[in-house]
Amino acid sequence: MKINRLEAHDRLLHLKKDQSINIAQGAEDCLKKNPLSLALQRFSSYVYLFAHPRTADDGVNKRMVWQARLTKPAVQTNSYLFRAISNTDQLEICWLLPPKEMWPQYKTGNVTQHELVNWSIEMFTNNKKALETIPQDDLSDEQIKNIYIIVSKEMDEEKRMNKLYKAKPDSLEDYPTSLI
Numbered sequence: 001m002k003i004n005r006l007e008a009h010d011r012l013l014h015l016k017k018d019q020s021i022n023i024a025q026g027a028e029d030c031l032k033k034n035p036l037s038l039a040l041q042r043f044s045s046y047v048y049l050f051a052h053p054r055t056a057d058d059g060v061n062k063r064m065v066w067q068a069r070l071t072k073p074a075v076q077t078n079s080y081l082f083r084a085i086s087n088t089d090q091l092e093i094c095w096l097l098p099p100k101e102m103w104p105q106y107k108t109g110n111v112t113q114h115e116l117v118n119w120s121i122e123m124f125t126n127n128k129k130a131l132e133t134i135p136q137d138d139l140s141d142e143q144i145k146n147i148y149i150i151v152s153k154e155m156d157e158e159k160r161m162n163k164l165y166k167a168k169p170d171s172l173e174d175y176p177t178s179l180i
Contacts, residue, residue, distance in 0.1 A: 030066035031084050037068030041086035043147040044070055051080040070144045075131045095120040095131055
């Protein structure tokens with residue numbers, strides 16, 4: 001089978017662009033649309049965006065799970081971590097670690113080489129503690145705990161209010177007396 005080098009190169013560029021767009025879009029959606037992320041950004045100058053692919057229920061396809069958080073997680077393969085400045089578009093890449101079996105694909109000299117992935121792999125292999133170092137401007141554990149308590153109470157209250165509004169009683173008699 002003959003391979004057209006230009007066509008293969010174009011497909012590779014498309015794949016890289018598509019993957020970059022998917023990751024960037026996932027990070028942006030988590031930062032700007034995720035209710036927990038939005039709530040955390042009201043109380044903190046930063047938010048971590050932790051992503052990890054998971055196999056979908058069909059057992060074949062993968063989906064990316066995004067989690068907004070105030071604490072830096074332990075570094076692990078098959079994960080991506082970004083630190084965002086709250087209420088901005090500014091993201092810092094903490095690491096980009098594909099599954100371990102895919103690491104050789106990203107080495108320098110390969111068609112799919114990737115500088116940040118290679119750096120992340122190198123750091124994971126030789127200096128894991130540096131990847132897990134907590135920035136000095138991160139909140140203290142006590143501050144984080146208090147923010148999570150406030151956000152949790154607000155989200156619980158919002159759920160209760162949404163349930164009341166969805167019920168749409170026919171008359172005032174159908175509303176709980178504590179709300180009248």
